Amino acid sequence: MREQVGLADLSYRAKFDTKTAPSRPFWPLGRNHFLIVGEPPLSPPSGATDVTSVYAELLLAGPSSTAVLSKLTSLNLSDAALPNLFCAQASLAHAHTIFLREDIGSIPGFRLLISREYAESAWEAIVHAGHEFHLQPFGLGALELLRN
Amino acid sequence: MKFRFHDKTIEAQPGDTVAAALYRSGQRIFSRSFKYHRPRGLLCVSGKCPNCLMNVDGIPNVRTCITPVHEGLRVKAQNAYPSLETDFLSVTQRFDWLMPVGWYYKTFTRPAMWHAVEPAIRKVAGLGEILPSGPREYEHAWMHAHTVVIGGGWAGMQAALAAAERGEQVVLIDDQVALGGQACYRKRMGPRPDAIIARIRAAANIRLLQNSYCFGLYEGNLLGVLQRAPHPGASERLIHLRAQQTVVASGAYEAPIVFPNNDLVGVMLSTGVLRLLHLHRVQAGKRAVVVGKSLQAGEVAEELRDGGIEIVAIVDPDTILKATGSSTVNGIQTRTGHFSCDLVVICGPRIPDNGFVAQAGGRIEWSEPQGAFLPTLPPSNVSAVGDASGEAVANTIAPLPTSKRAFVCLCSDVTSADLCDAVAEGFNHIETLKRYTTATMGPCQGRMCQLSAIGVCARETGRSIGETGMTTSRPPNPGVSLGALAGPKHHPLRRTPMHYAHQDLGVVWLDMGDWQRPRYYTDHLAASEEERVLLEYRAVREAAGLIDVSTLGKLDVRGADSGKLLDKVYTHRFSDLPPGRVRYALMCDEGGIILDDGTVSRISEDRYFVTTTSGNLDFVQQWLEWQICATGWDVHITNVTAGYGAMNLAGPKSRDTLRKLTECDLSSGSFPYMACREAKIKGIPAILLRIGFVGETGWEIHCPAESAEGLWRAILGAGHEFGVRPFGVATQRLLRLEKRHVIVGVDTDALTNPYEADMAWAVKLDKKEFIGKTLLAHAAKDRSRERLVGFVLQSPGVPEDGAAVVVDGQPAGRVTSARYSPAQLAAVGLAWVKTSLAQDGVFIDLRVNGELLKAKVTMKPFYDPEGVRLRQ
Amino acid sequence: MSFLIPCPNCGNRSVYEFRFGGEVQAPPTSAAPPGDWQKHRFNRVNAAGVQAEWWFHRSGCRQWMQAVRNTVSNEVLESFLPGDKQE
Numbered sequence A: 001m002r003e004q005v006g007l008a009d010l011s012y013r014a015k016f017d018t019k020t021a022p023s024r025p026f027w028p029l030g031r032n033h034f035l036i037v038g039e040p041p042l043s044p045p046s047g048a049t050d051v052t053s054v055y056a057e058l059l060l061a062g063p064s065s066t067a068v069l070s071k072l073t074s075l076n077l078s079d080a081a082l083p084n085l086f087c088a089q090a091s092l093a094h095a096h097t098i099f100l101r102e103d104i105g106s107i108p109g110f111r112l113l114i115s116r117e118y119a120e121s122a123w124e125a126i127v128h129a130g131h132e133f134h135l136q137p138f139g140l141g142a143l144e145l146l147r148n
Numbered sequence B: 001m002k003f004r005f006h007d008k009t010i011e012a013q014p015g016d017t018v019a020a021a022l023y024r025s026g027q028r029i030f031s032r033s034f035k036y037h038r039p040r041g042l043l044c045v046s047g048k049c050p051n052c053l054m055n056v057d058g059i060p061n062v063r064t065c066i067t068p069v070h071e072g073l074r075v076k077a078q079n080a081y082p083s084l085e086t087d088f089l090s091v092t093q094r095f096d097w098l099m100p101v102g103w104y105y106k107t108f109t110r111p112a113m114w115h116a117v118e119p120a121i122r123k124v125a126g127l128g129e130i131l132p133s134g135p136r137e138y139e140h141a142w143m144h145a146h147t148v149v150i151g152g153g154w155a156g157m158q159a160a161l162a163a164a165e166r167g168e169q170v171v172l173i174d175d176q177v178a179l180g181g182q183a184c185y186r187k188r189m190g191p192r193p194d195a196i197i198a199r200i201r202a203a204a205n206i207r208l209l210q211n212s213y214c215f216g217l218y219e220g221n222l223l224g225v226l227q228r229a230p231h232p233g234a235s236e237r238l239i240h241l242r243a244q245q246t247v248v249a250s251g252a253y254e255a256p257i258v259f260p261n262n263d264l265v266g267v268m269l270s271t272g273v274l275r276l277l278h279l280h281r282v283q284a285g286k287r288a289v290v291v292g293k294s295l296q297a298g299e300v301a302e303e304l305r306d307g308g309i310e311i312v313a314i315v316d317p318d319t320i321l322k323a324t325g326s327s328t329v330n331g332i333q334t335r336t337g338h339f340s341c342d343l344v345v346i347c348g349p350r351i352p353d354n355g356f357v358a359q360a361g362g363r364i365e366w367s368e369p370q371g372a373f374l375p376t377l378p379p380s381n382v383s384a385v386g387d388a389s390g391e392a393v394a395n396t397i398a399p400l401p402t403s404k405r406a407f408v409c410l411c412s413d414v415t416s417a418d419l420c421d422a423v424a425e426g427f428n429h430i431e432t433l434k435r436y437t438t439a440t441m442g443p444c445q446g447r448m449c450q451l452s453a454i455g456v457c458a459r460e461t462g463r464s465i466g467e468t469g470m471t472t473s474r475p476p477n478p479g480v481s482l483g484a485l486a487g488p489k490h491h492p493l494r495r496t497p498m499h500y501a502h503q504d505l506g507v508v509w510l511d512m513g514d515w516q517r518p519r520y521y522t523d524h525l526a527a528s529e530e531e532r533v534l535l536e537y538r539a540v541r542e543a544a545g546l547i548d549v550s551t552l553g554k555l556d557v558r559g560a561d562s563g564k565l566l567d568k569v570y571t572h573r574f575s576d577l578p579p580g581r582v583r584y585a586l587m588c589d590e591g592g593i594i595l596d597d598g599t600v601s602r603i604s605e606d607r608y609f610v611t612t613t614s615g616n617l618d619f620v621q622q623w624l625e626w627q628i629c630a631t632g633w634d635v636h637i638t639n640v641t642a643g644y645g646a647m648n649l650a651g652p653k654s655r656d657t658l659r660k661l662t663e664c665d666l667s668s669g670s671f672p673y674m675a676c677r678e679a680k681i682k683g684i685p686a687i688l689l690r691i692g693f694v695g696e697t698g699w700e701i702h703c704p705a706e707s708a709e710g711l712w713r714a715i716l717g718a719g720h721e722f723g724v725r726p727f728g729v730a731t732q733r734l735l736r737l738e739k740r741h742v743i744v745g746v747d748t749d750a751l752t753n754p755y756e757a758d759m760a761w762a763v764k765l766d767k768k769e770f771i772g773k774t775l776l777a778h779a780a781k782d783r784s785r786e787r788l789v790g791f792v793l794q795s796p797g798v799p800e801d802g803a804a805v806v807v808d809g810q811p812a813g814r815v816t817s818a819r820y821s822p823a824q825l826a827a828v829g830l831a832w833v834k835t836s837l838a839q840d841g842v843f844i845d846l847r848v849n850g851e852l853l854k855a856k857v858t859m860k861p862f863y864d865p866e867g868v869r870l871r872q
Numbered sequence C: 001m002s003f004l005i006p007c008p009n010c011g012n013r014s015v016y017e018f019r020f021g022g023e024v025q026a027p028p029t030s031a032a033p034p035g036d037w038q039k040h041r042f043n044r045v046n047a048a049g050v051q052a053e054w055w056f057h058r059s060g061c062r063q064w065m066q067a068v069r070n071t072v073s074n075e076v077l078e079s080f081l082p083g084d085k086q087e
């Protein structure tokens, strides 16, 4: 992951969808539309809809992650167009996806929220596209190691 | 490095293209022409003519002069039998008098004649054939850049560096074997620009796409780029490249000169000869005649002499009578004499390659002093630089003698005589001339022939070249393989949370859009679909069945104005729906036409749970969002389809089964038909809707997706003792049809209103305002249209979906769904008929397997018409 | 057809990401006769020139917006979320 690119399944994380700007950190999805993502347990802000089970969350991280994604989406993923801690929405492998750019230190990272029914198919497409970059699936252990 | 050419092994040197290695090994004929099967050899050596097309590793029509060699390549000639050197079909040129221009249109004027010769023509027509080969991977990719430069020659590299220095993100596309353009093979351009190439490679904001070509510049500055062999795992990658600025630096290419036998093997363009010499260290011949105007030809002759090629003569094009030789050239006949040689070097006109500017909407106009068509007024985001812009281009147009052996179009063997004939026949506009003769329409897309064709047309019509004008440049040019356009084989799949549980049960899948749904289950392969469906049917009617309905669209609608919105978009009333109740929901557009149906459950005072049909979810959500645009209403719609697994347990034993798993009171007293509850089943939080699509006591259970597979297995386990079975969509379709339930989009179409579909009960015209009200009120009174009725077939057989309804020998409607009903012991179904026939007991005829069979109309369900079972 | 539509939420995106929602037109009043509703439902101006249109950003923010587009050149002159601008 440090040198090439890795893919992890972080679907367990809690997600809430709301129309009013919450008082805690959020991702803006559009006018009057916000998303909260975090480690569970996470209490929902009032009026928010729990979408934890709606979205699978995949984490694609590593220097080649942009190259992998550019084979699957028309979204401009350059540092200028989607800097760290910015988000965007577009199709990825033909499924609607919310791209959350969240680098791990200096390693570029993309959290990909994909509607659950498409997630397995998207996972397969990412692994296939990542073949030329030696993409490896990784678990939470490796993620811990990377953070420290 | 070695590769195979038919059964020969060819040695290649590093940096070789297939054509260069073949030429070095002595191969001179590279292809046979399209119509006359004349032998053809290398001409441009830059991928711009049709002469070197071969089959490489099973792919037809590959330009071997720009295809790098790699170990083990398999190369074959095409359009030649038995070999390039002896092609039987070359006799066709003896019969050229039989095949004048447009001979297809002139000869095969009667269908019978065409049918007689078609098989033979099909066999010899066309170029190349697709050979079986290993699996090939095609990729797509997307890129974004501020500035895209097409062409890696001197001007292109300068433009790329300048943009990079301005801090722009740059993409540089080059289709040649090495960066540097002409400088790589023209000594007069000075030394190779190695320093610039190094700077390009070092610049962090220049992305270099080599071995790639741009095939079109589309609206919005979208460039189609094809990258060959991007990595060992893929043969081609199609890149969608968005630019803000496009710089066309595709240079100028050389075109041939027209004289008799100008297509003989060994007649080559000067740039081709120089490329072979300097890029591949291959001498194209030993003794050369250079054809061209003095200055240009002199320079070329000097370079060739330096390269060790003897120059026999420099010949002015104006004096040429013809080239001599039977298949390979052996000399040039001029007015002053004959010069023997084995190579004729043509210094032809240089054509600025500016089709992309035209594609972007720029005007291309003829410039007399430069002898070229040049871009004028390019759009603001496109510019042409270097030779593509015409700077430093100065052509003198050589004469265009009329002869049946002077080839203008090499791709389809169109001669100058053919063009003259066509103009004489009235095809005197360059666009009609092109279509009639097919000149400029072959693999070279006019690169080699356009200027000469325009020249002939201008001369024959007495117009100037500028007045004659150019044919329109359209992408893709150069061509792109269909595989590259189609892209990767990945097809998105939507899987329900119980996907793998179905697999364990021996599911047979049904593809519905991207969804995979169980069609039916089978535990041994010998059983037919009918048998399995009957088994599942009996389980539902006699015990209970469980079906995965996770594909239903599910919307969470909350906020104070939710009821108001639902009242507006559905024909029924929902603001008065008490919490804990479910209601059928029918949606119409302003025209009163049915859009979708589903259910609305009120979970709590300000929270509704809405289901839609599987295929219409996106549409319904967008429709709802559209209606609240700019209203300021307090409604929050969330698509929670993927968040819930859903299953429907139906049948007389469903209560007994469910009771084992939940404390929720399931008796009809406290959980009646059309009620909903939130409850825990096996500890899993769920929403239960007491509804019945299949006409039995039943519950639709929605639970968090991650728990759904567990719940599915638990219910099947609990129901085992009662004979509960899973059932699929095939069985569900039969069960619902027996209840006469309509499927929107199957039984209804884009013009159906609820009155015609016999669903007047779902429309509340007394409601103040809702979408479609005015026209629905109008339709309620209109009896002139058709009606959807049920029918029971009176004899054995099952009509196909879509079968015709016949009354008095006239077509009078159609069947939308039909199945054999075990309850009626006959085929039942739904059909559209005239309103006058929509009465119980009327007989209609249906066409079944070519026979007319009687069917009896009914307006009631075929099974349990009073709906007793579903309320039990 | 590959022009760009500037989405107020997502920026310039390819037209393929959007669903076309038709011309912007005010619906008849609820008291209007059926003929007016039929016209509203089935008739289009289909201007060869500038017209206001509904677009839904299906592959992006999934919100409805209006765009003013020249149907001849496919140039999108402006786009905005409904309610942000009073026509």
Ligand code: FES
Residues within 6 Å of the ligand: B019, B041, B042, B043, B044, B045, B046, B047, B048, B049, B050, B051, B052, B053, B063, B064, B065, B066
């Ligand atoms: S010789 Fe290869 S394309 Fe002309």
